[in-house]
Amino acid sequence: MRRHYATIKDIAHALNISVSTVSRALRDTYDVSADTRKLVLDMAAKLNYKPNFNATGLVKNSTHNLAVIxxxxTNYYFSTVFTGIQEIAYSHNYNIILYVTNDDAGRELNIIRNLSFSSLDGLLVSVSSQAGSCDHFQEIIDDGIPVVFFDRVAADIRTSKVMQDDYNGAFEATTHLIANGYKKIAHIAGPEGLTFTDSRLNGYLDALRRNGMPIRKKWIIHSGFTQECGENDMEKLWKLNDKPDAVFAVNDRKAVGAIVTLKKKNIAVGKDVGVIGFTNDPMSAIISPSLSTIAEPAFEIGKKSCQLLLNHIKKKNFIPEEIILPGKLIVRESSIRS
Amino acid sequence: MRRHYATIKDIAHALNISVSTVSRALRDTYDVSADTRKLVLDMAAKLNYKPNFNATGLVKNSTHNLAVIxxxxTNYYFSTVFTGIQEIAYSHNYNIILYVTNDDAGRELNIIRNLSFSSLDGLLVSVSSQAGSCDHFQEIIDDGIPVVFFDRVAADIRTSKVMQDDYNGAFEATTHLIANGYKKIAHIAGPEGLTFTDSRLNGYLDALRRNGMPIRKKWIIHSGFTQECGENDMEKLWKLNDKPDAVFAVNDRKAVGAIVTLKKKNIAVGKDVGVIGFTNDPMSAIISPSLSTIAEPAFEIGKKSCQLLLNHIKKKNFIPEEIILPGKLIVRESSIRS
DNA sequence: AAATCCACCGGTAACGTTCTCGGTGAATTT
DNA sequence: AAATTCACCGAGAACGTTACCGGTGGATTT
Structure with a gap:
């Protein structure tokens, strides 16, 4: 029993003027007198007129919709990035269609394939970690759809990207551990093949090299991003004969997992074994001992990527930009030998 | 430089058949032979045809879009509910347009006013806590747009609602504190005027009454939902001459705030002062002492509300349902006197 | 006074799709 | 053999909006 919403025709009919004039009046473009314009606007308000985006989208070949993948x-980082995206989109009157892949490459592909670009102006995406090929993104870009990657970017695709400074953050985190007297530093990393996993790994390795610290293959463990993964990784490390005395985790959730495992073993986090994470998830301040970390500018990343996307949309042939935002070391209890 | 996507006309032209036939073939409806159907589908695949939702939406007056407000x-509860919503929407091929209000009633109103119902099949909403009037929702429902409320519902509006069992959860939480020997139980509540704030308050009050425990006005504090609010509320409670020996918080974030404040004052949480929350935010397991709580079925709430909305959309004149899902007491360290 | 200009408005086609209806020819019934 | 049915297909209108172009009448120029 859906009520018929007032259309532009209804306004025209009520005012006994033409449809074209109403259209022009509503958009406040050329060729319409102030008087009729006022008449139209008043009548529009009176009839509770709402523009039909399907119709405008059809003729203008542009809706005000952005897709985010x-x-x-359900974690601090992505929800905060999204909030940033939303903030910019809202202020520019864009709507956001949100898809979550559950980190499943198959689902990601399926979502992409079913995307209707006729009702989409652009695309913001952070790729799934089980990334297979990225050809589907390339196709979209070749079709002329503006795409911006953030955080988890597809390395070999030429379009705008925005991310935190993963390399330097990892470098700083590791250096901080070294400065605090830890000598055998492990790294529990993310899944292989993801750009930022590599960057953080490299930052870690270079910090070790720069300071003449030992690098052990066994001290580097790749797995997923969850707290549980962190717990498992820590268990593995502790089974080693040559145990590390500190660990740099690729993110805070894994670092929290590491701390949980260490506490279970009655090992004094900070004193016996140092831990540092990455993200500045609110959890890092709550856990005790509290977790040192590299704060990521998640909100800014969201805002920046959305702004970039809007630029892409406005100017065709926009030159892709890569933006890297710096992180910030936050020292708490878990990395201090006192 | 956006490439022209293949349309139904292109397929028709390539196959030298009519547009109508192609349309029918693609939708697999009546009046089309198996042969031509195959021809059409093959050609569609070959031309990389994608349906234009603006066009279908225009003629069918129905898109496959749902709005979520x-x-x-950026918190466990809502992000989990959203994931549930998304799960159902995805399996039914619906897209979700997500709006976040930042708990700002003005922004909420503005979003609602600008909603284009011509490109929306339905609406899922959890209202902002600074709720003023809810007339704007009533208008939408009167216009025949399917709306489902969840969690924070608008009490006096007749449409489907799904929520957790706030009253019984609060009752159980409070009873649990009593059973563990706490005698002076405070409640740090949510903002007044919100349905579930009231329900949890009432559950708390009834549990006290049932057990003949004292009720003090000063032990009930209303404020926002953040951890910071929880910290402030706890500070206030501790300034009282007649201090409580336990506190039931309206959610886990506030409970965490309370624990943080108590720890700062070197008060033994659990032993000296009991604390229990509501939600089962992952944080509750991380903080130490770990936080007892009522686990909310957030994911199910999301799924259920989306299912309900889809039912609304399918059958016009669907009779509104109110669904209340039970919570579950989870006992951890913060509420045990041992 | 004729020619030109300008502000304003209307008619029509188009966007991509679906729906309704009418029209084929072949197969089946009488 | 005529009448009826049936499976299949096409033409055209419609959805709500914008873009394009042409046409008014009045004011300004020459």
Missing amino acids: LPGI | LPGI
Whole structure:
């Protein structure tokens, strides 16, 4: 029993003027007198007129919709990035269609394939970690759809990207551990093949090299991003004969997992074994001992990527930009030998 | 430089048949032979045809879009509910347009006013806590747009609602504190005027009455939902001459705030002062002492509300349902006197 | 006074799709 | 053999909006 919404025709009919004039009046473009314009606007308000985006989208070949594709939304980082995106989109009157892939490459592909670009102006995406090929993104870009990657970017695709400074953050985190007297530093990393996993790994390795610290293959463990993964990784490390005395985790959730495992073993986190994470998830301040970390500018990343996308949309042939935002070391209890 | 996507006309032209036939073939409806159907589908695949939702939406007056309006997405509860919603929407090929209000009633109103119902099949909403009037929702429902409320519902509006069992959860939480020997139980509540704030308050009050425990006005504090609010509320409670020996918080974030404040004052949480929360935010397991809580079925709430909305959309004149899902007491360290 | 200009408005086609209806020819019934 | 049915297909209108172009009448120029 859906009520018929007032259309532009209804306004025209009520005012006994033409449809074209109403259209022009509503958009406040050329060729319409102030008087009729006022008449139209008043009548529009009176009839509770709402523009039909399907119709405008059809003729203008542009809706005000952006799609965002994320691995998941139930964690601090992505939900904060999304909030940033939303903030910019809202202020520019764009709507956001959100898809979550659950970090499943198959689902990601399926979502992409079913995307209707006729009702989409652009695409913001952070790729799934089980990334297979990225050809589907390339196709979209070749079709002329503006795409911006953030955080988890597809390396070999030429379009705008925005991310945090993963390399330097990891470098700083590792250096901080070294400065605090830890000598055998492990790294529990993310899944292989993801750009930022590599960057953080390299930052870690270079910090070790720069300071003449030992690098052990066994001290580097790749797995997923969850707390549980962190717990498992820590268990593995502790089974080693040559145990590390500190660990740099690729993110805070894994670092929290590491701390949980260490506490279970009655090992004094900070004193016996140092831990540092990456993200500045609120959890890092709550856990005790509290977790040192590299704060990521998640909100800014969201805002920046959305702004970039809007630029892409406005100017065709926009030159892709890569933006890298710096992180910030936050020292708490877990990395201090006192 | 956006490439022209293949349309139904292109397929028709390439096959030298009529547009109508192609349309029917693609939708697999009546009056089309198996042969031509195959021809059409093959050609569609070959031309990389994608349906234009603006066009279908225009003629069918129905898109496959759902709008979700949330106070915020950066917390466990809402992000999990959203994931549930997304799960159902995805399996039914619906897209979700997500709006976050930042718990700002003005922004909520503005979003609602600008909603284009011509490109929306339905609406899922959890209202902002600074709720003023809810007339704007009533208008939408009167216009025949299917709306489902969840969690933070608008009490006096007749449409489907799904929520957790706030009253019984609060009752159980409070009873649990009593059973563990706490005698002076405070409640740090949510903002007044919100349905579930009231329900949890009432559950708390009834549990006290049932057990003949004292009720003090000063032990009940209303404020926002953040951890900071929880910290402030706890500070206030501790300034009282007649201090409580336990506190039931309206959610886990506030409970965490309370624990943080108590720890700062070197008060033994659990032993000296009991604390229990509501939600089962992952944080509750991380903080130490770990936080007892009532686990909310957030994911199920999301799924259920989306299912309900889809039912609304399918059958016009669907009779509104109110669904209440039970919570579950989870006992951890913060509420045990041992 | 004729020619030109300008502000304003209307008619029509188009966007991509679906729906309704009418029209084929072949197969089946009488 | 005529009448009826049936499976299949096409033509045209419609959805709500914008873009394009042409046409008014009045004011300004020459």
